[in-house]
Amino acid sequence: MGGIYGLIALGLSLIFGVMGVINFAHGQMMVMAMYVSYWIFVLLGIDPYLSLVIVAAVIFVLGYVVQSALVNRILDYPEAIQVLPLVSLGLVLENCALLFWGPDHRSPQTALSLKTFWIGSVMIDVSRLIAFVLAIIITILIFMFLKKSNIGKCIRAAADNRTGAILVGINVDRINNTSFALGAATTAAAGVLLLPLMPVSPHIGHDFTLTAFIVVIMGGMGNLMGALVGGLILGIAESTSTLFLPATLKQVVSFSILIIIMLFRPQGLFGGKK
């Protein structure tokens, strides 16, 4: 799960890093992606891993539209005001899911969702392994994209210094749109990887927004490497804690880690450059 947490948080961190806006509809966007992927699987029979690119593209467009229609208008507002439209967007998306797909828990059985293999007495779950590996690969791809490509460089420039970026002729509005869309597409990919692992229902988005938020704060706001490492720490902590604590205390564990990190590194593990 760590890799997936990292991926979801990466999207959130990217959006925050560039625009300073916290996407409170993040988990709901992921749920949308899960439903799109579910649809593609049920209607066309395409396995979620194969439809990943299509789903990411769909959510990319959704993110682009949200940014250009909504978020760009509120960038200069006080932070407390920025929260409201995005929380509302989350509610709208959640209830759209309720309207279109109903409240039932859906979990299609894909070709690989039950595959496992054993190394000695250790069970390896194939879909978890794929999810983890793909999550890491996608993260690396996004790093490369931001480091090497022109758009990536513009995104980093806009994140570093918005005024400076405008001065050197970067169309910051368009860059904002692209970064938000990229952040949304990243979380969409995470959703698709989750589909074979857990049932989807309209109400699961909140939990993931919260988890992503914890991870981002742990790793340092807006720091992409921090998001990945934070995600891994949280994933490992949650699964090992179950061995000696009741599962109902999972959230206590993740929040305790958050508090400990906040005590010793208030800027987050990798934060502090800004």
Add this chain to the structure above:
Amino acid sequence: MSEKRLSMNGIDRRTFLKFSGVAGLGVAASTFGVPKLLRAAPPTIKIGSVQPATGPLAVIGVGQRRGNQLAVDYINSMGGIKSMDGAKLELLLGDSESKPEIGRSEADRLIKGGAAVMTGPFQSGVALAISTLCEQRQVPFIMDVAALDKITDKGKKYTFRVFITVTGLLNGGIKYLKMVTDLKGVMPKRAVVTNTADAFGKGMSGGFIKFMEKSGLPIEIVDRVQYPLGIHDLSAEMARIKAAKPDILFPVSRPGDGIILARELYKQRVELMGIYGPGSPGWYEPDVIKDLDKLIYYVMVNVPWINPKSPVYQQANAAFQKAHNRYLDTNSAYAYAGVQVIADVIERAGSTDPEKILAAARQTNFKDHPVVGGPIQFDEKGDNTGALTALIQVQPDDDLLKRVKIVAPQEFAQSDKIVFPAPQLWER
């Protein structure tokens, strides 16, 4: 300046008035439109129904309303309450939003609006709040669904329950477990109980463990695994379950975690004789059956259930499917039965006077209902002595909707075979 501000938002006074007028008409039409026809035929008898129509239990709440309404429509189409010159029934709708305090104020509103009898409310917490109110207002409260025993404790005079109590549910769970082990001549030795850590999950599984200890069955509960409602991942929990080496699993689940449990059992190759639900959802919903396919075969659940053999159910189910394109599930069927009982009581009372309704309710002996159980009769606490659970087992069938089969009690059974122990999940 202010004008500019307004037009920037794209709304001026006229547009606002226009839209609010349309919205107002819409609301008015939806609230008063349908009952208006009914009001024309005097007199009408108002039944207040408070259900969780919005919030996390919205699916169920809407289903409950539909069940109530279906019975009202049917009774009206058959000529209404004959002892009161064919008086028609009218359903007043309240929405508890799944919260007790709101349920109470909604019930209060409906009583002020003239409800002669109250029904609902699916959740025990809401039921407690409404029953207290009904005692104060002296309005009979005939609950369709709500299970907690203590709702009818403390000598409440106006409160009756068509549904089964938690004690009844747990007794059924033990009774059928004994029946299955006797019938098959096999006895699991070690068991693990799992439950969601919400009020229902904790209470139900805690009660089940206590009842198991008293039951005299030689099954040792070696571990109890609790996890939060809405969990995404049970792999670590399943490792713990596997380490406990159980022969049987007693899950108290909610829709969603049943799917994860079954798949993890498969992936981690946990060897079991079977899965036996003491009384919880998560194992019989059409979507779950479809998604889990072979993995859910042979799961047994003790649950208050519909009676597909009864003509009442068949008739109601056909009407329900025509109207809502869904089958009449067990909760909606209980909502249907609730209104049926209310109509029967008023018919015999011949009046909406609360005292006459109470007297008639105590004499209730109602057989033509759509659920598994004997005739509905109320004991001195107001609980239904005819309430029964059924034991259902998911069995292979080409028709997805027919895979859930009643295997006990005998007179309601749809399948005469019970599969236990079940083949291991990965050998199917």
